[in-house]
Amino acid sequence: MKKFKGLFTALLCAAIIAVPAVSYAGEITVFAAASMTESLNKIAGMYKKAAPNTKIVYNFDSSGTLKTQIQQGAPCDIFISAGQKQMNQLDIKADPKVNTEKLDFVMPGTRFNIVSNRVVLIVPKGHNTTGIKDFKDAATDKVKLIALGNSDVPVGQYSTDIFKSLGIWDKLNADKKITFGSNVKEVLAQVEAGAVSCGVVYSTDAATAKKGTVEIVAEAPAGSHKPIVYPAAVMKNAKNAAEAKAFCEFLKNDACKKVFESIGFSIPKK
């Protein structure tokens, strides 16, 4: 028995070392903006048929949170942001005025624009008692409370741009009418629950909200904010770079484009 103890220990160690290696192969971690939840889940289902050996693990949250997590070393193969700002902050090739911390997480040659989106004003369906019709109504008594994304949430940044271009941003803050949400789904949840008079989300969120809970009353005026383009890229420290690149190629195909368009996204020309 003593003779085999050493052999047994060696085999046990080999088994322990081998197990993690087996569980990592064929798994890619995708950090994606919360507004992509429905579409990416559908696409994961489609990808299972195309590449049955690859398991896709999603982490959906606001792009600001995801960028911070990546920066602090969270394992991530692909990052899809709801705004260029967060991707630029991780890209060494971006404007140093945006990438102030000189972070270098983006694998060169893998960055592309995956979808684009619109920003809309929504109200709880059937509870628009004051008749909110426009973004400008936020500054009037028609709106008691408005839910917006935080300043580190892309939809929050677009909201700020829109209200600044309408000249009512300062008044909204002074009147203390804004409740800031941590991501776009939180803003949506508050409008659905009727906790606020209205909120600003993406058209995709409004389209995929539970039926009959919210309705769109206005679209952001043209030119009031930068075009909303979602960049995607493979991360430099990806554990599965090859599989990640393969999934990125899959995301560019026609079947995926149809899924994106079906929930309100549009496909950028480039």
Place this chain on the structure above:
Amino acid sequence: MRPSGLSDSMYRIGADFMDWFPLYNSLRVAAIATFITFFVGIFAAEYVARTPRLVKGLLDCILTLPLVLPPTVVGFFLLKTIGPFGPVGSRVLAWFGFQMTMTWYSAIFATTIVSFPLMYRTVRGAFESFDKTLLYSGQTLGLSDSFLFWRVKMPNCKQGILAGTVLAFARALGEYGATTMVTGYIPGRTATISTTVYQLWREGNDLLAYKWVGINLIISAIVLIAVNMLENKYRQPVSSARDDLEAED
């Protein structure tokens, strides 16, 4: 925008920290919640001690539940109840015209519920270890029940009650999960220290976040030092009529 009448140096110190609202809001919410929890906790502890065994066990479980549940679960149930579409919230909105969520006082519901079990269990523990022979002696002297409760039982359980109050206040001050769900985050209206620190972290404003952490530490230190001083002042040997009787032998 510079308030008139403030000297230059005063304004510069103030301008660093323009918004003291989270401190004011956190303190008032915690103070009101502790005030409510103090009375409700004591009366619940007293009432439950008198119930039959089975009922006591069940009530104990229900009343301690908020301590075990994650605060976000408490927040979720609260929203479903007092939210504008919930059974309570919708009626309040229809009859009285005001919303129960997304206001500063919504935090009071959340913090009272999560701090209640701390007060309740601590006081119940103090009441259970209270020597009932003191009550019996008082009854033989013809003292009323309420006199016995307020002037005999309570003073003898001072330490337990004080401990419970401090725990409840500390919990109320540090409440985040249920509060953020029920009040949202409206700077200058519903922001508390905990939701503000979270917000500042998200915005990457570490400097201001550290300042708020510092303020919180100072408040905690003051509360704990005050409690220590009070405990020493109230420290009394745990008296028991039985001890006195044995000593006579």
